[in-house]
Amino acid sequence: MLLKQLLELPILKNSKTLTGSIGLDNPLESVMVLEAIDIEKWSKQHQLILTSFYALTDASMDQVRLFFKTMRKIGVSGLVIKVDRLITMIPEWVIELGVEYCIPLIKVHQDVSYEAIMLAVYEPLLNHQSHLLRTYYEVRQRFMKVERNRSSFDQIMQEFFQLIEKPCFLSIPHLDIHINKGTTFEDYVVIQQYPMKNIEFTKNRYEYLHLFSHKNNQAITAVKVDILNPFNDLCTLLVYQKDAQIPESKVMIIENVVDVIYERLQMEYLQKKERYTRLNNLADAILQNTPTDLNELTLLLEEANIEQYDFYQAIAFSSTNFEDKQRKDLVLQKLHSLRAKHIFFEHHNYLIFLYNFQHASQQITKQTLSKLFDFSILEKEKASLILSEVKRKQAIKEILPECLDSIRFNRHFYLAPILNYSDLGVFSMFIKGHQLDNIQQIIPTGLYHLWENEEDLFLTLYTFFISNRNYKKTAETLFLHSKTIRYRLNKIEQLLEIDLTNPIQLVNYEVGTYLLELKKRSQSK
CATH class of the missing domain: 3.40.1390.20 (HprK N-terminal domain-like)
Structure with missing residues (x-):
């Protein structure tokens, strides 16, 4: 009034x-x-x-x-x-x-009398409140039928559109849901945004958006409300109208649909969580607790819907930023996109995908992953993307150990952010025997001393090995004169008491040099 x-x-x-x-x-x-x-x-x-x-x-x-x-x-x-x-x-x-x-x-x-004036003010206010509550109750009754029928988001929005009698739009990015009812306003841009004054009986926060279309030279107002949801994602409902303000009775309708959408989101979340837990347990049973009975394994694969083809390959991911949910979701999204037939499970510090495909030639390669993931970001996070060998069903139990062994090796001796299990070569024998810490025993003591105390000499020796023992190429790589390289290598021969022209004698020293360089890289990251 x-x-x-x-x-x-x-x-x-x-x-x-x-x-x-x-x-x-x-x-x-x-x-x-x-x-x-x-x-x-x-x-x-x-x-x-x-x-x-x-x-x-x-x-x-x-x-x-x-x-x-x-x-x-x-x-x-x-x-x-x-x-x-x-x-x-x-x-x-x-x-x-x-x-x-x-x-x-x-x-x-x-x-x-004062009483007469008070009654004159409060009577229409009370009547208005009664009207709002009655509207809320009547709309609630209609939406209860929608809830009982477990209607989809599209059905909820259709019912809402009939009640509100205005164009409306619902966006739930996490579920890839974008529903428009009535006229669309895609060409309109927001030129002003401000909070709507709260009215009685509302618990949500509303905003007015003033939109304008340069294409149509028209303006319109939208009422916006963000809906809290368990997915921790932005869920938005918009109601469009020509008037600058929306009637309070219409707000009561919006309040109801927000409640219904929230309940539906809760149900979606619980169902997704239940399905995630079930599939996670199923993947755990296949990869970590693989049945010895082939028939039992086949039943698990059928339940996971990955028993159609003969070949299997896994990708494991581990990172120092593993607890970052946004980062993890991005990785999950990319790995999901690789093959339609897959299942995965998540451990507290790694996740692993198991893919099923028809031909061995369809295996996922390092080149495929390098197109999906930024090497610089992976290295910054000291991340490991591990590709297992391609296996048939009978050898699935070997897949998880291969992935975990590679992750463990990469933490101690950082090879690269993206690895095939086969890249470990002879070092895989140390991991299989749980002798990773004993790898350092194959490094000659003199070489270890050189690595710790003579940085320039060690770098020269490492560059010499990766340059195929070519003096000229070593000098070019280090931007030094070839005489300087020969002087340093002669000094190394004296310190280590070795002959750099004897390939048999150099095996341990070359392998040890690579290991120490990988260890240094791992520590720096």
């Missing part, structure tokens, strides 16, 4: 507005009788204050001015002053304060 609507009622037909048209459009939400002028302690915005001038007679002009100033600050909608036989005139200076602080002053006669 607005103040001017109150003044049009018969009960106030003999009242007089002393401040002209000031504040007549102020909304009224409550009424209070003035007992003391310290209204900052009890008054509130959009309130109508009732008083007799007696409440102000003992106050000084400064106190009354402060009283008006405080009313203005709070947002009081108006001041009704009741006169009686003792005080029939309101001082001109009080009226001037009302004009100065934009507080409407209404004079009423003594025969108009």
Whole structure:
């Protein structure tokens, strides 16, 4: 209700507005009788204050001015002053304060009771509240049928569209759901956005969006609400309309559909979580606790829907940022896209995908993964993407050990972010025998000393080996003169007591040099 609507009622037909048209459009939400002028302690915005001038007679002009100033600050909608036989005139200076602080002053006669004014204000407010609650209840009854039938998001939005009678749009990116009902507004851009004032009986936060289409040279308003959901993703509902504001009764309809969508999201989440747990356990049973009975394994593969073809290959992923959910979801999305037939399970510090395909030639390669993943990011995270060997069903039990062994080796001796199990070569024997820590025993003591204390000499020796023992290429790689390289290598021969021209003698030293370089790379990462 607005103040001017109150003044049009018969009960106030003999009242007089002393401040002209000031504040007549102020909304009224409550009424209070003035007992003391310290209204900052009890008054509130959009309130109508009732008083007799007696409440102000003992106050000084400064106190009354402060009283008006405080009313203005709070947002009081108006001041009704009741006169009686003792005080029939309101001082001109009080009226001037009302004009100065934009507080409407209404004079009423003594025969108009405070109770009558309160009833005049509260009756339409209560009727309006009753209407909103009734609307909410009726809409809720309709949506309960939708919930009982476990309707899809599209069916929910269709019911909502019929009730709201306005174009609407629902976006749930996590489920790849984008539903539009009624006119679409794809060419419109947001030019202004601000919160909608809360109304009674709402628990969600709404925003108004002003949109404009340069193509159509048209503007429109949208009501936006973000729906909380267990997927921790942005779920948005939009309702479009031509008017700048939406009726409160329509907001009650939106409140209901938000509840229904939230309940449906909860159910989707629980179902997805249950399915995830079931498939995770199933993948665990196939890869980690592989049955020795081939028939039992076949049944598990059939349940996972990956028994159609003869060949299997796994990809394992491990990273220092494994707990980063957003990063993990991105990796999952990419690995999901590789093959239609797959299953995966997640451990506390790695995840592994098992793929099923028809021909061995269809195996996933390092080249395929290098197109999907950024090497620099993988190296920064000290990530490992491990490709197992291609296996038939009878050898599935070998897949997980291959992947975990490769991850373990890459943590100690960092080869590369993307590895085939076959890249480990002879070192796989140490891992299989759980002798990874003993690999260092094959490194000659003198070479270890060189690595720890003579960095330039070790780098020269390593570069010499990776340059196929070519002096000129070693010098070019290190940007040094070939005489410097020969001098350093002669010194290395003396320190290590070896002959660099004897290939048999150099086997342990070359392997040891590579291991120490990988260990250094692992430590730096």
